[in-house]
Amino acid sequence: MAGLRSKQDIVAEILWRIEEPKTKYQVVQEARSNSRQIDNYLKIMQTAGLVTTTGNRLVATEKGRELLRLYRQAEQMLGCETLVAKDVK
DSSP states (O other): OOSOOOHHHHHHHHHHHTSSOEEHHHHHHHTTOOHHHHHHHHHHHHHTTSEEEETTEEEEOHHHHHHHHHHHHHHHHHTOOOTGGGGOO
Protein backbone atom coordinates (compact mmCIF):
# COMPACT_ATOMS: atom_id res chain seq x y z
CA MET A 1 0.00 0.00 0.00
CA ALA A 2 1.51 3.27 -1.03
CA GLY A 3 1.00 6.68 0.56
CA LEU A 4 -1.03 7.43 3.63
CA ARG A 5 -3.22 4.61 4.86
CA SER A 6 -6.54 5.03 6.60
CA LYS A 7 -7.12 3.50 10.03
CA GLN A 8 -9.32 0.90 8.38
CA ASP A 9 -6.55 0.02 5.93
CA ILE A 10 -4.07 -0.45 8.77
CA VAL A 11 -6.48 -2.61 10.77
CA ALA A 12 -7.18 -4.72 7.67
CA GLU A 13 -3.48 -5.09 6.93
CA ILE A 14 -2.74 -6.22 10.47
CA LEU A 15 -5.60 -8.74 10.29
CA TRP A 16 -4.34 -9.95 6.93
CA ARG A 17 -0.84 -10.42 8.33
CA ILE A 18 -2.07 -12.42 11.32
CA GLU A 19 -4.46 -14.78 9.59
CA GLU A 20 -1.71 -17.20 10.60
CA PRO A 21 -0.06 -16.60 14.02
CA LYS A 22 2.90 -14.20 13.95
CA THR A 23 5.01 -12.32 16.45
CA LYS A 24 4.52 -8.59 16.86
CA TYR A 25 7.98 -8.08 15.34
CA GLN A 26 6.91 -9.98 12.19
CA VAL A 27 3.76 -7.86 11.92
CA VAL A 28 5.73 -4.62 12.29
CA GLN A 29 8.17 -5.68 9.57
CA GLU A 30 5.57 -7.02 7.13
CA ALA A 31 3.17 -4.11 7.60
CA ARG A 32 5.97 -1.58 7.08
CA SER A 33 5.04 0.18 10.29
CA ASN A 34 6.57 0.90 13.67
CA SER A 35 6.15 -0.82 17.00
CA ARG A 36 4.37 2.10 18.67
CA GLN A 37 1.75 2.35 15.91
CA ILE A 38 1.17 -1.41 15.88
CA ASP A 39 0.85 -1.42 19.69
CA ASN A 40 -1.83 1.30 19.52
CA TYR A 41 -3.83 -0.60 16.92
CA LEU A 42 -3.43 -3.94 18.68
CA LYS A 43 -4.85 -2.50 21.92
CA ILE A 44 -7.92 -1.28 20.05
CA MET A 45 -8.23 -4.53 18.10
CA GLN A 46 -7.87 -6.70 21.22
CA THR A 47 -10.53 -4.67 23.04
CA ALA A 48 -12.85 -5.13 20.05
CA GLY A 49 -12.21 -8.89 20.03
CA LEU A 50 -10.48 -8.90 16.63
CA VAL A 51 -7.10 -10.19 17.82
CA THR A 52 -5.87 -12.57 20.48
CA THR A 53 -2.48 -13.82 21.58
CA THR A 54 -1.24 -17.37 21.76
CA GLY A 55 2.05 -17.41 23.62
CA ASN A 56 4.05 -14.63 21.99
CA ARG A 57 2.10 -14.80 18.73
CA LEU A 58 -0.79 -12.68 17.51
CA VAL A 59 -3.67 -14.24 15.64
CA ALA A 60 -6.94 -12.94 14.22
CA THR A 61 -10.05 -14.15 16.02
CA GLU A 62 -13.11 -15.40 14.14
CA LYS A 63 -14.55 -11.89 14.47
CA GLY A 64 -11.32 -10.44 13.05
CA ARG A 65 -11.35 -12.84 10.10
CA GLU A 66 -14.99 -11.93 9.40
CA LEU A 67 -14.15 -8.20 9.45
CA LEU A 68 -11.28 -8.83 7.03
CA ARG A 69 -13.58 -10.81 4.71
CA LEU A 70 -16.10 -7.94 4.69
CA TYR A 71 -13.32 -5.39 4.13
CA ARG A 72 -12.09 -7.38 1.12
CA GLN A 73 -15.61 -7.60 -0.31
CA ALA A 74 -16.17 -3.86 0.10
CA GLU A 75 -12.90 -3.07 -1.66
CA GLN A 76 -13.82 -5.37 -4.54
CA MET A 77 -17.25 -3.79 -4.87
CA LEU A 78 -15.72 -0.30 -4.91
CA GLY A 79 -13.03 -1.30 -7.37
CA CYS A 80 -10.23 -0.12 -5.10
CA GLU A 81 -8.56 -3.40 -4.33
CA THR A 82 -5.34 -3.31 -2.36
CA LEU A 83 -2.90 -6.05 -1.59
CA VAL A 84 -5.21 -7.14 1.24
CA ALA A 85 -8.22 -7.52 -1.05
CA LYS A 86 -6.63 -9.67 -3.73
CA ASP A 87 -7.22 -12.89 -1.83
CA VAL A 88 -10.97 -12.90 -1.12
CA LYS A 89 -12.30 -16.26 0.02
